[in-house]
Amino acid sequence: MDNLTRRAADVIAEALEDGRDVAEFLAHALCTVAAKEGGIEEVLRNRSGSWEAGHLRNLMEGTVGPNGEDLDRYRTAAEGA
Template sequence: MTDPTTRAADAIAEALRDGQDVAEMLAAALCQVAAAEGGTEEVLRNRPGSWEAGHLRSLMEGTVGLNGEVLEAYRAAPKA
């Protein structure tokens, strides 16, 4: 089994090959996780003060608003 970073890199490379806007795809994916986990700060909970977290926070806030105003729109349908 591959590690999560390798699986994520494979998904990003596939999206790029398919002609997708990778930045938009990453923002949407992060916001889907945030919606499922209870908010944008939950995505960053394991290392919230890092510079990487700061950039991801800005990306998610730019996508769903500073207070997650439209986060619910990113909630994925339950898996069957």
């Protein structure tokens, strides 16, 4: 496991230990990145055709709408990051 993956796993484990809904936590984190980077497809650009990307696309679209229409809500969070 590379260092970046290990750090991400540590943050997810910390959220779980804090009693967070990890699915919601991940959805909000991914949507914040999408808002910062310019959309859902930007988050998936490095491997957009994979089955994993398909699941993440569904997660983000379920959170902000199929066209990212609710991404503005996350843009403020992204600007504070």
